[in-house]
Amino acid sequence: MKQILITGGAGYIGSHTAVALVNAGFEPIIIDNFSNSNKNVLQGLEAILSKPVKYYEGDCNDRKMMEKIFKENDLQGVIHFAASKAVGESTQIPLTYYSNNINSLIILLETMKEFGVKDIVFSSSCTVYGQPDELPVKETTPRKDAESPYGNTKKICEDILTDHIKSGAEARVIALRYFNPIGAHPSSKIGELPLGVPANLVPFVTQTGAGIREKITVFGDDYNTPDGTCIRDYIHVMDLADAHVKSIEYLADKKNNFFDLFNVGTGNGNSVMEVIKAFEKVSGKPLNYEIGARRAGDIEKVWANTDKVSSVLGWSPKYGLEDALKDAWNWQLHLGKEKV
Numbered sequence: 499m500k501q502i503l504i505t506g507g508a509g510y511i512g513s514h515t516a517v518a519l520v521n522a523g524f525e526p527i528i529i530d531n532f533s534n535s536n537k538n539v540l541q542g543l544e545a546i547l548s549k550p551v552k553y554y555e556g557d558c559n560d561r562k563m564m565e566k567i568f569k570e571n572d573l574q575g576v577i578h579f580a581a582s583k584a585v586g587e588s589t590q591i592p593l594t595y596y597s598n599n600i601n602s603l604i605i606l607l608e609t610m611k612e613f614g615v616k617d618i619v620f621s622s623s624c625t626v627y628g629q630p631d632e633l634p635v636k637e638t639t640p641r642k643d644a645e646s647p648y649g650n651t652k653k654i655c656e657d658i659l660t661d662h663i664k665s666g667a668e669a670r671v672i673a674l675r676y677f678n679p680i681g682a683h684p685s686s687k688i689g690e691l692p693l694g695v696p697a698n699l700v701p702f703v704t705q706t707g708a709g710i711r712e713k714i715t716v717f718g719d720d721y722n723t724p725d726g727t728c729i730r731d732y733i734h735v736m737d738l739a740d741a742h743v744k745s746i747e748y749l750a751d752k753k754n755n756f757f758d759l760f761n762v763g764t765g766n767g768n769s770v771m772e773v774i775k776a777f778e779k780v781s782g783k784p785l786n787y788e789i790g791a792r793r794a795g796d797i798e799k800v801w802a803n804t805d806k807v808s809s810v811l812g813w814s815p816k817y818g819l820e821d822a823l824k825d826a827w828n829w830q831l832h833l834g835k836e837k838v
């Protein structure tokens with residue numbers, strides 16, 4: 499079985515990608531320092547897959563640990579999820595974000611070079627587009643100045659990857675620009691585990707539905723959108739996981755020195771109010787919400803043009819917004835009133 503290293507594999511997207519990789523015949527190997535995840539995820543994975551997933555508890559910035567993993571396994575490629583990802587926090591501790599997100603990529607690329615592992619799929623984000631001048635946003639749409647140190651780390655990491663390829667490196671790279679991943683594995687055995695107060699809409703919605711939060715504040719209803727609330731492209735995390743499998747498969751027969759990047763979204767935008775209404779429909783629960791002021795740094799509207807990912811990688815989403823919200827709600831019911 500072809501082994502794929504998943505950095506940050508105990509995290510939200512990484513754990514779902516581990517399932518998708520096994521289903522496609524790969525063996526995932528996880529490294530995670532559990533700075534933003536819980537070891538219970540490994541039990542959830544074992545329950546879904548009926549076998550344990552090999553993992554290393556360690557930090558991607560620890561070169562010795564990375565070398566040990568590359569030595570002990572016969573890796574075909576790497577999917578690099580490990581990063582610090584809270585936009586707000588990144589404005590308070592930018593150096594931690596630059597250090598973690600950028601150093602880990604550099605050490606990873608150097609270790610890959612040392613061990614002759616060529617293929618890497620990198621977690622980028624639609625945040626690199628800022629508020630794009632055209633919608634739906636294409637991969638060729640110019641990137642904007644980052645709104646946060648977190649967003650800047652994604653831009654810088656994309657640049658590091660392109661410079662690495664331009665230098666003639668024997669590497670094959672895909673950067674995936676995720677839109678807004680939501681939902682959980684349909685088994686409800688793994689899902690999103692935000693630590694503390696969720697910064698993202700859907701965990702806040704499900705926690706409010708479960709009575710963990712008293713109410714949800716909608717940040718502004720005076721945007722230039724049909725109902726005045728912000729619009730995002732919400733993608734089911736299992737669809738996003740599949741895009742990684744497609745990417746790893748696609749890289750396998752490419753020549754050295756290959757780089758490409760893809761939007762991964764549904765191609766549809768939904769407003770905050772549409773998400774709330776869809777949640778009420780799938781859960782059968784009225785949601786306690788209030789309209790509040792705009793939140794600094796929020797983009798008004800963004801959704802993906804998915805022509806490239808569908809024509810080149812042959813990927814398209816299987817799930818819709820209601821499916822994703824249903825899975826997110828079932829996951830919340832599984833967690834109960836537990837605050838993570």
Ligand SMILES: NC(=O)c1ccc[n+]([C@@H]2O[C@H](COP(=O)([O-])OP(=O)(O)OC[C@H]3O[C@@H](n4cnc5c(N)ncnc54)[C@H](O)[C@@H]3O)[C@@H](O)[C@H]2O)c1
Nearest residue numbers: 506509510511530531532533534535557558580581621623
């Ligand atoms: N979730 C989103 O909305 C979203 C959107 C766009 C891009 N991304 C990117 O996708 C990737 C995965 O996101 P996620 O939502 O799964 O986040 P997550 O926090 O759930 O997962 C990241 C995992 O990486 C681990 N980690 C962090 N730094 C590490 C290090 N130095 N060494 C080892 N492990 C480390 C954390 O413990 C965590 O388990 C991140 O790079 C993130 O920036 C996420």
